[in-house]
Amino acid sequence: MDVAFMVDLVVAFNTGFYKKGYLVMKRKEIVFNYLKTWFLIDLFASFPYSWVIDDGADSDVNSNTFLVKTPQLLRLLKMVRFLRFLRLLRVLKLKKLLYKFEEVIMSDMLNAILGFLKVIIVILFIAHWIACIFYAIGAAELKSEPVCWITIANI
Numbered sequence: 001m002d003v004a005f006m007v008d009l010v011v012a013f014n015t016g017f018y019k020k021g022y023l024v025m026k027r028k029e030i031v032f033n034y035l036k037t038w039f040l041i042d043l044f045a046s047f048p049y050s051w052v053i054d055d056g057a058d059s060d061v062n063s064n065t066f067l068v069k070t071p072q073l074l075r076l077l078k079m080v081r082f083l084r085f086l087r088l089l090r091v092l093k094l095k096k097l098l099y100k101f102e103e104v105i106m107s108d109m110l111n112a113i114l115g116f117l118k119v120i121i122v123i124l125f126i127a128h129w130i131a132c133i134f135y136a137i138g139a140a141e142l143k144s145e146p147v148c149w150i151t152i153a154n155i
Contacts, residue, residue: 005046012042 012034016025024030104110138150 002046002048005042006048009042009046012038 013031014027016023016030017033018024019029019033024033135150135155138148141148142150
């Protein structure tokens with residue numbers, strides 16, 4: 001998970017943004033915009049604190065200094081929990097993407113296409129049931145007459 005957040009940090013330096021309705025793709029402007037907005041939060045959120053704390057705790061387990069540093073480590077762990085909370089702030093960036101996706105879904109063109117598909121499905125469903133009823137009538141007629149449309153069509 002830590003690696004994914006670090007990769008996202010690098011990707012964010014290469015991701016364009018919208019400014020006054022225009023898509024900005026110039027790397028210099030992207031970097032400055034990212035440094036001004038989400039960079040610090042992303043940096044603190046993506047730093048692999050668990051790697052640092054686990055490595056430090058494992059190396060001091062056998063020494064007496066580990067017991068002396070325990071209260072400091074507990075305070076550090078509380079701080080790490082808070083910094084993990086910063087990762088949740090990164091999810092807020094997804095909120096913008098979801099709003100844009102929702103705008104596309106709620107567009108008039110998409111609603112027209114979905115309405116058209118709904119009409120086609122209803123027509124096919126009704127045609128299927130009419131064909132089933134027509135076949136049932138032919139099968140009932142087949143009991144009294146040896147030749148009917150079902151035998152002629154080799155069904």
